Amino acid sequence: MKIGVFICHCGENISRTVDCPRVAHFAEGLPGVEYSIDYKYMCSDPGQKLIKDAIREHKLDAIVVGSCSPNMHERTFRNAAVSAGINPFLVEIANLREHCSWVHDDVEAATEKAIELVRMAIEKVKRDKPLTKIRVPVTKRVLVIGGGIAGIQAALDIANAGYEVVLVEREPSIGGHMSQLSETFPTLDCSQCILTPRMVEVYQHPKIKLLTYSEVVKVEGFIGNFKATIKKKARHINEDLCSGCGLCITKCPTKKKSYNSFEENLAFRPAVYVPFPQAVPNIPVIDETVCMYYKNGKCGMCVKVCDRGAIDFEQKDTMLVADIGAIIVATGYKLYNIEKATPESKYKGYGEYGYGKYRDVIDGLQFERIASASGPTAGEIKRPSDGKEPKKIVFIQCVGSRDPSKGISYCSKICCMYTAKQAMLYKHKVHDGEAYVFYMDIRAGGKMYDEFVRRAIEEDHVKYIRGRVSKIHEENGKYIVKGEDTIAGMPVEIDADMVVLATAMIPQDNAPKLAQTIGIPYDKHGFYNEAHPKLRPVESTTAGVFLAGACQSPKDIPESVAMASATASKAIILFASDTLEREPVVAKVNEDLCAGCFYCKKVCPFGAIEVRDIKDVNGIIYKEVAYINQGVCQGCGTCTATCLSKSIELAGFNNEEIFAEIAAL
Amino acid sequence: MSKQKWEPKIVAFVCNWCTYAGADLAGTSRLKYPANTKIIRVMCSGGIDPVFILKAFERGADGVLVSGCHPNDCHYNAGNFHARRRWDLFHKLLDFVGIEKDRLQFSWISASEGKKFADVITKVTKDIIALGPFKTYQDMNAEFTTVFPEFAEAGNKEIAYEEEMTNG
Ligand SMILES: Cc1cc2nc3c(=O)[nH]c(=O)nc-3n(C[C@H](O)[C@H](O)[C@H](O)COP(=O)(O)OP(=O)(O)OC[C@H]3O[C@@H](n4cnc5c(N)ncnc54)[C@H](O)[C@@H]3O)c2cc1C
Ligand code: SF4
Numbered sequence: 001m002k003i004g005v006f007i008c009h010c011g012e013n014i015s016r017t018v019d020c021p022r023v024a025h026f027a028e029g030l031p032g033v034e035y036s037i038d039y040k041y042m043c044s045d046p047g048q049k050l051i052k053d054a055i056r057e058h059k060l061d062a063i064v065v066g067s068c069s070p071n072m073h074e075r076t077f078r079n080a081a082v083s084a085g086i087n088p089f090l091v092e093i094a095n096l097r098e099h100c101s102w103v104h105d106d107v108e109a110a111t112e113k114a115i116e117l118v119r120m121a122i123e124k125v126k127r128d129k130p131l132t133k134i135r136v137p138v139t140k141r142v143l144v145i146g147g148g149i150a151g152i153q154a155a156l157d158i159a160n161a162g163y164e165v166v167l168v169e170r171e172p173s174i175g176g177h178m179s180q181l182s183e184t185f186p187t188l189d190c191s192q193c194i195l196t197p198r199m200v201e202v203y204q205h206p207k208i209k210l211l212t213y214s215e216v217v218k219v220e221g222f223i224g225n226f227k228a229t230i231k232k233k234a235r236h237i238n239e240d241l242c243s244g245c246g247l248c249i250t251k252c253p254t255k256k257k258s259y260n261s262f263e264e265n266l267a268f269r270p271a272v273y274v275p276f277p278q279a280v281p282n283i284p285v286i287d288e289t290v291c292m293y294y295k296n297g298k299c300g301m302c303v304k305v306c307d308r309g310a311i312d313f314e315q316k317d318t319m320l321v322a323d324i325g326a327i328i329v330a331t332g333y334k335l336y337n338i339e340k341a342t343p344e345s346k347y348k349g350y351g352e353y354g355y356g357k358y359r360d361v362i363d364g365l366q367f368e369r370i371a372s373a374s375g376p377t378a379g380e381i382k383r384p385s386d387g388k389e390p391k392k393i394v395f396i397q398c399v400g401s402r403d404p405s406k407g408i409s410y411c412s413k414i415c416c417m418y419t420a421k422q423a424m425l426y427k428h429k430v431h432d433g434e435a436y437v438f439y440m441d442i443r444a445g446g447k448m449y450d451e452f453v454r455r456a457i458e459e460d461h462v463k464y465i466r467g468r469v470s471k472i473h474e475e476n477g478k479y480i481v482k483g484e485d486t487i488a489g490m491p492v493e494i495d496a497d498m499v500v501l502a503t504a505m506i507p508q509d510n511a512p513k514l515a516q517t518i519g520i521p522y523d524k525h526g527f528y529n530e531a532h533p534k535l536r537p538v539e540s541t542t543a544g545v546f547l548a549g550a551c552q553s554p555k556d557i558p559e560s561v562a563m564a565s566a567t568a569s570k571a572i573i574l575f576a577s578d579t580l581e582r583e584p585v586v587a588k589v590n591e592d593l594c595a596g597c598f599y600c601k602k603v604c605p606f607g608a609i610e611v612r613d614i615k616d617v618n619g620i621i622y623k624e625v626a627y628i629n630q631g632v633c634q635g636c637g638t639c640t641a642t643c644l645s646k647s648i649e650l651a652g653f654n655n656e657e658i659f660a661e662i663a664a665l
Numbered sequence: 666m667s668k669q670k671w672e673p674k675i676v677a678f679v680c681n682w683c684t685y686a687g688a689d690l691a692g693t694s695r696l697k698y699p700a701n702t703k704i705i706r707v708m709c710s711g712g713i714d715p716v717f718i719l720k721a722f723e724r725g726a727d728g729v730l731v732s733g734c735h736p737n738d739c740h741y742n743a744g745n746f747h748a749r750r751r752w753d754l755f756h757k758l759l760d761f762v763g764i765e766k767d768r769l770q771f772s773w774i775s776a777s778e779g780k781k782f783a784d785v786i787t788k789v790t791k792d793i794i795a796l797g798p799f800k801t802y803q804d805m806n807a808e809f810t811t812v813f814p815e816f817a818e819a820g821n822k823e824i825a826y827e828e829e830m831t832n833g
């Protein structure tokens with residue numbers, strides 16, 4: 001076998017700490033190596049040409065590239081090899097950048113290590129076998145999880161392209177946080193007015209199957225061939241019979257039994273409710289924890305008033321299974337819980353701001369509801385404690401965000417903008433009111449964004465104070481906000497009637513659990529990880545699973561929508577062909593060696609292993625062996641390590657290949 | 666590595682999805698750690714055969730690290746659970762035959778834990794340096810082969826074959 005070795009300098013990224021010519025020279029002397037060279041940028045066009053020319057000229061059978069991580073350019077080099085006539089699986093990458101030059105300072109030690117890494121790769125490539133990609137069919141149906149603006153946009157784009165969508169929303173209605181907003185920056189157009197038509201479109205679209213009040217409980221399979229199990233929680237209302245008249249809601253006697261979470265607990269709701277008047281679908285749910293029927297078997301008022309007989313107390317949760325080709329995760333965010341710090345919560349509360357203690361210290365979403373024409377005050381700015389119009393209001397930015405001591409190091413990105421928006425809305429509604437904003441920095445990057453903040457300051461005379469607030473306490477119905485003006489260099493004190501905290505955007509509580517159900521990675525906060533921070537921002541590292549909206553990191557509406565359309569196009573690209581190419585890294589049983597113990601069958605996480613009968617010439621079964629379904633096997637290799645008779649091999653990572661790497665150390 | 670001073674040889678078997686990516690992140694974050702450890706990539710920690718580890722010791726490794734995704738984060742759903750059970754047993758076995766427990770270490774390192782990767786490598790290197798060169802395997806081998814000379818011959822043949830494979 002003739003091997004070519006190509007050592008990349010990566011500009012200076014590798015060559016600064018690794019003596020690349022020496023590595024190339026060393027490799028040249030190794031048995032089997034026909035050709036070895038170093039070059040400034042192997043991944044560049046001339047670099048790839050160099051590889052291709054060398055393959056043809058020296059009739060190479062396999063190549064080793066010493067470069068950046070295989071996660072970066074393995075594909076590039078494999079493609080180059082293929083175009084010069086080499087099987088893509090006879091290409092090995094020695095990771096000289098991420099695993100060597102970038103993590104070591106000492107040139108001697110790094111060069112020695114680079115030499116060993118290259119030697120290991122050479123030994124592996126000698127034993128690599130040519131492999132061909134496996135083709136599997138694609139189910140052309142998308143599962144969208146989360147019905148906020150991101151999920152809605154993704155579902156509509158895909159459905160309009162002609163593919164089926166299953167949209168799963170945990171709450172009784174789609175809409176997400178956008179449905180709670182009053183008006184939106186930077187245009188100040190009404191949030192509901194632009195959102196509701198889209199919600200209705202989702203509901204009426206023949207290609208979209210909408211499952212509200214539902215959750216994804218299990219995901220099996222792989223790209224093109226997922227199987228999702230969805231739990232549809234009992235609404236206790238028959239969806240087919242209910243006409244959405246709402247009589248049950250008006251007659252239910254439990255008017256003030258439960259806080260209305262859509263109104264951010266600024267109002268109450270009865271046991272039977274729709275989250276908000278424009279809800280889609282407009283079908284109520286009965287909250288078992290509040291309903292009197294479930295308490296004492298009495299009441300049943302709703303049954304009496306519902307002339308369609310839609311109330312069904314006996315309704316049970318149901319499970320649905322759907323075949324899915326691609327998954328879009330769009331589960332959004334929640335707001336930092338400032339109520340109180342608990343020993344278990346990793347975030348520390350803001351007790352010093354009195355949230356949860358003073359009723360007029362509220363968070364951003366509560367202000368949105370107060371400012372909303374459909375909200376609990378019908379859009380009039382009134383404070384929760386006594387319903388009076390606040391004449392002096394203080395907004396505090398970065399509550400939680402950019403505060404590692406509270407567990408959050410990142411910037412929530414949208415709070416500068418929505419605080420400016422809320423201060424403007426306040427000034428437009430309370431003409432003689434005073435609005436103050438405490439800020440750390442103003443981060444208003446975006447089209448017309450900085451202009452928007454300037455408008456708040458210059459036209460609406462919102463007073464911006466650069467500095468932090470240390471404490472808020474109550475005195476005679478006023479909230480004394482003590483802080484520091486770091487520009488003037490002196491302490492400030494404002495006796496406010498109401499305080500709005502711009503709390504950090506954090507992942508949904510169940511974000512890690514859902515990630516584990518689907519099998520996608522998440523960061524230390526619980527936001528889902530993209531496959532590449534720059535070049536693959538809407539893909540997860542799991543093939544066929546895409547990310548849209550604020551579940552990936554804090555985002556505003558335009559960004560969420562852009563991301564959603566990007567995920568839709570990713571799914572549509574996937575569906576452009578009927579079959580899918582898969583990496584041929586799959587396990588295979590040597591039937592002669594297999595002892596038929598089926599330990600492998602027990603450990604395979606994908607159920608890829610079946611029992612196959614081996615018959616003699618007379619058709620009599622004389623042996624049972626394991627057989628691995630290549631379409632189902634994902635190539636983890638758990639079976640290979642479990643098999644006692646060593647009769648299973650994982651293509652591309654077989655024992656011989658790994659032993660060779662070990663031996664090359 | 667410098668020829669004057671003894672430098673430990675450490676092999677890390679890591680899974681492709683979590684720890685390999687975590688090691689990449691350590692690189693992109695320009696974290697520094699000792700250069701003694703060489704990574705061998707497998708698809709899943711569930712696919713790491715105990716024989717790999719024995720082979721590494723046999724071939725002169727002074728320490729071995731095995732690392733994969735955190736429980737529940739496995740790319741293959743459950744591979745790392747099998748790994749965990751297997752390692753528990755195997756670790757006890759090594760201990761039983763008299764190999765210091767710290768020679769073989771396990772950790773869960775996710776794709777977002779570049780810092781943890783650098784810390785683990787630094788710690789493992791320190792531990793192995795403290796333990797000194799690993800001779801037990803060779804010693805045991807020598808003892809064994811004096812009692813059973815026929816095995817020595819077979820073993821030599823195997824090594825010769827491997828050498829031939831490596832050079833040929
Ligand atoms: C106070 C405030 C004001 C704002 N003002 C503006 C503004 O003026 N302009 C602007 O552009 N942006 C604004 N934003 C930001 C805006 O809310 C977000 O950008 C947008 O809502 C993100 O949409 P999303 O679909 O990603 O997430 P979300 O709106 O959070 O939607 C996620 C959906 O997924 C559902 N879900 C969650 N988990 C699951 C699960 N496991 N299974 C099924 N479903 C699930 C949720 O119930 C929800 O319906 C504001 C944010 C705040 C906090
Ligand atoms: S039975 Fe329950 S939901 Fe129906 S009216 Fe009575 S309390 Fe309300």
Ligand code: SF4
Nearest residue numbers: 604633634636637639
């Ligand atoms: S490698 Fe083995 S255990 Fe893993 S998915 Fe394939 S058959 Fe199952």
